[in-house]
């Protein structure tokens with residue numbers, strides 16, 4: 103059979119813009135892009151991001167995405183070919199307290215970004231979405247991409263609306279998209295180049311590692327009466343470096359298998375809050391100080407991905423699908439970057 107002649111994808115020879123690239127997930131994506139040989143431009147207003155998390159090899163543009171004119175100029179100046187859109191306000195309870203702030207930032211930034219992409223003829227977007235778009239009563243069994251959506255929180259609603267804006271824009275033919283719905287992101291770069299340093303983070307593994315390193319007095323377990331094997335919440339923790347690889351694959355297959363698709367990003371395995379605590383205690387060799395409290399408003403018993411589509415369609419092969427490695431990498435980052443956290447500094451501690 104003749105071997106088909108595949109044209110090189112012209113988008114891939116141009117720089118990639120990472121919005122939110124000074125944040126937790128975006129900084130790992132920027133590193134993975136650089137490792138894969140791409141030219142990277144980070145666009146971030148540093149509202150929660152940290153300048154020192156932007157890798158040295160990436161260009162940095164401090165810009166609020168809602169300033170569409172500035173964004174368009176940056177895209178033109180760098181000749182950007184594709185955008186990985188991670189920038190957002192991300193804390194679920196904050197979105198309940200301040201829905202208009204969340205709609206303003208997450209919808210406003212995506213609207214402005216899509217407009218700038220249209221004007222600057224940037225033809226591909228990879229979007230950071232979330233498991234929080236799914237309807238709450240789908241939780242229990244692993245969730246596939248065709249499960250019903252109906253977000254519980256304003257945060258989830260902003261992400262679902264942004265997905266819709268992206269799909270409607272793609273339908274006009276001016277760009278292609280891949281939407282990645284992340285489950286619970288955790289871990290840190292295995293080589294210690296990046297990790298979660300967001301001030302006032304709320305994620306379980308981050309807070310557990312802060313407790314293990316003595317930066318907070320105890321970890322609170324929210325709810326011990328969930329209908330799960332040990333009574334605590336169950337989640338699908340995905341290593342941030344595996345997640346970053348999913349973005350590279352989506353970008354590189356954006357004209358093929360990833361074109362105009364939605365994928366869950368999770369391993370399909372659930373671990374409870376108590377599993378996380380046990381794993382951390384094994385890693386440190388000491389007991390973690392713990393308190394218990396009632397269920398947190400808006401929480402679900404179990405949220406686990408059916409992640410087969412990403413593996414089947416794009417060939418995603420996670421390297422760190424193992425809670426002990428996720429915790430080891432998180433702990434190493436927390437221990438080595440403790441100075442920043444303790445002193446509330448924004449500069450790099452080293």
Ligand SMILES: NC(=O)c1ccc[n+]([C@@H]2O[C@H](COP(=O)([O-])OP(=O)(O)OC[C@H]3O[C@@H](n4cnc5c(N)ncnc54)[C@H](O)[C@@H]3O)[C@@H](O)[C@H]2O)c1
Pocket residue numbers: 121122123124125126127128145146147148149150151152165166167168187188189190191192207211230231232233284285286287288300305
């Ligand atoms: N961390 C998770 O568990 C998780 C799970 C699901 C989805 N996500 C999504 O992944 C993305 C990244 O999340 P993260 O955990 O890295 O959060 P983060 O807060 O560390 O990063 C967000 C970044 O976006 C920047 N930003 C926000 N609004 C901006 C604006 N208007 N203009 C320019 N920059 C702006 C911030 O400064 C920050 O650097 C978000 O879209 C989030 O919704 C994260």
Ligand SMILES: O=c1ccn([C@@H]2O[C@H](COP(=O)(O)OP(=O)(O)O[C@H]3O[C@H](CO)[C@@H](O)[C@H](O)[C@H]3O)[C@@H](O)[C@H]2O)c(=O)[nH]1
Pocket residue numbers: 192193194232233234284285286287304305306307309321322323324325334335336337375398401402405
């Ligand atoms: O101090 C803590 C923090 C969390 N938990 C529990 O740990 C689990 C995970 O909580 P958390 O790490 O806060 O993540 P989620 O609430 O599951 O939400 C995350 O995962 C979603 C995707 O599933 C994303 O959309 C959200 O942005 C992200 O915060 C839940 O059962 C919580 O009740 C505790 O018991 N104690």
